[in-house]
Amino acid sequence: xxxxxxxxxxxxxxxxxxxxxxxxxxxxxxxxxxxxxxxxxxxxxxxxxxxxxxxxxxxxxxxxxxxxxxxxxxxxxxxxx
Amino acid sequence: xxxxxxxxxxxxxxxxxxxxxxxxxxxxxxxxxxxxxxxxxxxxxxxxxxxxxxxxxxxxxxxxxxxxxxxxxxxxxxxxxxxxxxxxxxxxxxxxxxxxxxxxxxxxxxxxxxxxxxxxxxxxxxxxxxxxxxxxxxxxxxxxxxxxxxxxxxxxxxxxxxxxxxxxxxxxxxxxxxxxxxxxxxxxxxxxxxxxxxxxxxxxxxxxxxxxxxxxxxxxxxxxxxxxxxxxxxxxxxxxxxxxxxxxxxxxxxxxxxxxxxxxxxxxxxxxxxxxxxxxxxxxxxxxxxxxxxxxxxxxxxxxxxxxxxxxxxxxxxxxxxxxxxxxxxxxxxxxxxxxxxxxxxxx
Numbered sequence: 001x002x003x004x005x006x007x008x009x010x011x012x013x014x015x016x017x018x019x020x021x022x023x024x025x026x027x028x029x030x031x032x033x034x035x036x037x038x039x040x041x042x043x044x045x046x047x048x049x050x051x052x053x054x055x056x057x058x059x060x061x062x063x064x065x066x067x068x069x070x071x072x073x074x075x076x077x078x079x080x081x
Numbered sequence: 082x083x084x085x086x087x088x089x090x091x092x093x094x095x096x097x098x099x100x101x102x103x104x105x106x107x108x109x110x111x112x113x114x115x116x117x118x119x120x121x122x123x124x125x126x127x128x129x130x131x132x133x134x135x136x137x138x139x140x141x142x143x144x145x146x147x148x149x150x151x152x153x154x155x156x157x158x159x160x161x162x163x164x165x166x167x168x169x170x171x172x173x174x175x176x177x178x179x180x181x182x183x184x185x186x187x188x189x190x191x192x193x194x195x196x197x198x199x200x201x202x203x204x205x206x207x208x209x210x211x212x213x214x215x216x217x218x219x220x221x222x223x224x225x226x227x228x229x230x231x232x233x234x235x236x237x238x239x240x241x242x243x244x245x246x247x248x249x250x251x252x253x254x255x256x257x258x259x260x261x262x263x264x265x266x267x268x269x270x271x272x273x274x275x276x277x278x279x280x281x282x283x284x285x286x287x288x289x290x291x292x293x294x295x296x297x298x299x300x301x302x303x304x305x306x307x308x309x310x311x312x313x314x315x316x317x318x319x320x321x322x323x324x325x326x327x328x329x330x331x332x333x334x335x336x337x338x339x340x341x342x343x344x345x346x347x348x349x350x351x352x353x354x355x356x357x358x359x360x361x362x363x364x365x366x367x368x369x370x371x372x373x374x375x376x377x378x379x380x381x382x383x384x385x386x387x388x389x390x391x392x393x394x395x396x397x398x399x400x401x402x403x404x405x406x407x408x409x410x411x412x413x414x415x416x417x418x419x420x421x422x423x424x425x426x427x428x429x
Contacts (some may be wrong), residue, residue: 009401016403018324018325018402018403019324020287020308020324020326020352021289021307021308021322021323022286022312070428
């Protein structure tokens, strides 16, 4: 699970893909998850960190993170495995 | 170092919703530190906005429409040249390029330089020859055919799936979702641009363009890829962003080197959902969004001017990725006296 190297993420959660010209805006949680992915954490590590921080059940958290990662992938922001 | 004085005539002053490239070309040239320029506008219509942009255009002359033929154009250019001592003409319309290419030598003989593709290069990249072009240079192009009548159109559409693109010989492209729409657009486009009309397979994807400049010896002097971000109902980019797309640059380099293209060009491309590039059109001149390339670090109008004057131009190697242009409209207030002077005397 690796974000493409040339993807730029700004402080305010704005993502720019210089290869395609696509841009996206993340909310704070999305930004937090993206930073964790960029740091090289896998889904279970991200779940651990977020479940300590937020009041959410594991099933919902897993679904949200998995949806988010799928969105990143569908929008060409992830390296192909 | 003193700046070189040069008088340049430029067409394409129609800075309207489907803009000509004249004004951005002039902006690029005006920003050059190497030239002290006098800009002569050449206009076809009295209301081309560039005529009234007096900070960019020093003087404008009306010129005859391409339909009046190249001799009428040459006579008018001679008249203008006697008064203005033109060094260079930069034509910016597809429809006038035929005449200017034909007149290249005659213009040179009276001291006016141009920097244009050859007639063979110009013809080869014609929309109606695009399939053959794709085969020859190994570029994917949407399937397409030229049609000359409604009956032709009917026959062609039997073997195609909707939607299809209906395109004019020089300008205009419409997406037709049914036979009725196709007939409507065929009539509209043929009335405006003549026959044939090109019927092209519709490729779903993202519209991306490359502006490029070739030196006529196979060298790519400049190239900047752009993604359209906002597209008007006329299919024109109203906003765009420079992107880092190696494959588009490689394609531009390949086409420029294989064809030995001389002058500016624009590749109109679609990146399909399968991530494949399709070449939709090759425009044989600088596009209206050229100022984005200037803003991204490649002053293509200045480079074109230098090539025209026989000066050495080193190929650009970089450009800024993520630079955007956002087009806008602006109402100028013009005194009737200026308009009347232009309409009665043909110059302003």
